[in-house]
Amino acid sequence: MIIRPKTSWIRLLFSLQGSILVKTWKRILFVIIVSSLVTYWYWSTPETEPSLTPLPFQLIAVALGIFLGFRNNEAYDRFWEGRQLWGRMVNVSRTFARQVTMLVDPLREHDETDVETFRQDVILRTIAYVHAFRHRLRDTDPYPELEAYLEPAEISELRRHTNVPIGILQNIGGRLREAYRQRWVSEYHLPVLEASLTEMTSVQGGCERIKATPIPFAYTVLIHRLVAAYCVALPFGIYDNVQLMTPVVTLLISYSFFGLDAIGEEIEEPFGMDANDLSLNAISRTIEIDLRQILAEEEVPPPWTAEDSVLT
Structure with a gap:
C-alpha cells in the first residue's frame, strides 16, 4: 500500500510512484x-x-x-472486503489476548507460575498464527518466522499440515482444553475463548475465499x-x-x-506484494505489538515502516 504525505496538485500530477503508468x-x-x-x-x-x-x-x-x-x-469490492476481514483479525486477536489474561485464572496459588507461562504461550501462538496466516495468503514460507514464537518440536509437527495457521489454532485449542482440565478456565469462560478462535477461523476462511476465487x-x-x-x-x-x-x-x-x-x-488480488495491495506486514506487526504489550513485555518490535513510500 502506498503511503505518501499530502502534496501539491502539480507534484501529484507528475508523480510516477504509485502510478499505473509504470x-x-x-x-x-x-x-x-x-x-x-x-x-x-x-x-x-x-x-x-x-x-x-x-x-x-x-x-x-x-x-x-x-x-x-x-x-x-x-x-x-474484493480489496475492501479483504481489508475489512483483516480489521476483524486485528480486533479478535486483541480480544482473545485480553480474554486469555483475564479469564484464565488459577484456583490454587502454586499454579500461578504455570498459568502465567500458559498465558504467554497461548498469546505467542496467537502472534504466530497471524504471521502464518499472512504467509499463507502470500504463498510464502512461514517456518523461518515461526521459529521466534514456537518450539522446534511444534514446528516439526506443523509441517504435516497443509494449512499451517489452522494447525496453530488447533494447538491453541488443545492448550485451552488442558487449561480447562486443570481448572484454570471455568466451564462458563471456555465457550467465550472458543468463540474467539472460531472468529479467527471465519476471518481466515473469508480471505481464503477471496484468494481462491478470482474474477x-x-x-x-x-x-x-x-x-x-x-x-x-x-x-x-x-x-x-x-x-x-x-x-x-x-x-x-x-x-x-x-x-x-x-x-x-x-x-483483484489484494493480498499480494504489489504497491497497491494491502499492507499485511504492517497489520501483522501491529497485532504483534499489541499482544506483546498485553503481556507487559518491555521490549516490543517497532511498527512496520514504509520503504520508498510503499507499506507492505
Missing part, C-alpha cells in the same frame, strides 16, 4: 507508434480516405467503459483483448476528425483504458 507504458508506447504510423500514412497519401468512421468507436467505447467499470468495482479468467481475457483491439484500431477511426492530433488523442484514450484495466487486475 505497468502500462509499454502498451501505450506501442499504440502511440501505431497511431503515428497511421497518421503519417494518411497525411502523406491524401488520396487515401479513412475507411472507418468514428461511430463504431463511440459505441464500443461506451460498452468498454461499462465493462471496465464493472470489473474495477468487483476488484475493489473469471474468461472475463479478464475478454477485457484485455477488447482494450488492446480498441486502442490499436482507434487511429483509423479518428484521423478524419482530428488529423495530426491523432497520436495525442490516442495517447489520452489508451492511457485511460489501459490504466483502468491494469488497476483492476492489480487490486
Whole structure:
C-alpha cells in the first residue's frame, strides 16, 4: 500500500510512484507508434480516405467503459472486503489476548507460575498464527518466522499440515482444553475463548475465499483483448476528425483504458506484494505489538515502516 504525505496538485500530477503508468507504458508506447504510423500514412497519401468512421468507436467505447467499470468495482469490492476481514483479525486477536489474561485464572496459588507461562504461550501462538496466516495468503514460507514464537518440536509437527495457521489454532485449542482440565478456565469462560478462535477461523476462511476465487479468467481475457483491439484500431477511426492530433488523442484514450484495466487486475488480488495491495506486514506487526504489550513485555518490535513510500 502506498503511503505518501499530502502534496501539491502539480507534484501529484507528475508523480510516477504509485502510478499505473509504470505497468502500462509499454502498451501505450506501442499504440502511440501505431497511431503515428497511421497518421503519417494518411497525411502523406491524401488520396487515401479513412475507411472507418468514428461511430463504431463511440459505441464500443461506451460498452468498454461499462465493462471496465464493472470489473474495477468487483476488484475493489474484493480489496475492501479483504481489508475489512483483516480489521476483524486485528480486533479478535486483541480480544482473545485480553480474554486469555483475564479469564484464565488459577484456583490454587502454586499454579500461578504455570498459568502465567500458559498465558504467554497461548498469546505467542496467537502472534504466530497471524504471521502464518499472512504467509499463507502470500504463498510464502512461514517456518523461518515461526521459529521466534514456537518450539522446534511444534514446528516439526506443523509441517504435516497443509494449512499451517489452522494447525496453530488447533494447538491453541488443545492448550485451552488442558487449561480447562486443570481448572484454570471455568466451564462458563471456555465457550467465550472458543468463540474467539472460531472468529479467527471465519476471518481466515473469508480471505481464503477471496484468494481462491478470482474474477473469471474468461472475463479478464475478454477485457484485455477488447482494450488492446480498441486502442490499436482507434487511429483509423479518428484521423478524419482530428488529423495530426491523432497520436495525442490516442495517447489520452489508451492511457485511460489501459490504466483502468491494469488497476483492476492489480487490486483483484489484494493480498499480494504489489504497491497497491494491502499492507499485511504492517497489520501483522501491529497485532504483534499489541499482544506483546498485553503481556507487559518491555521490549516490543517497532511498527512496520514504509520503504520508498510503499507499506507492505
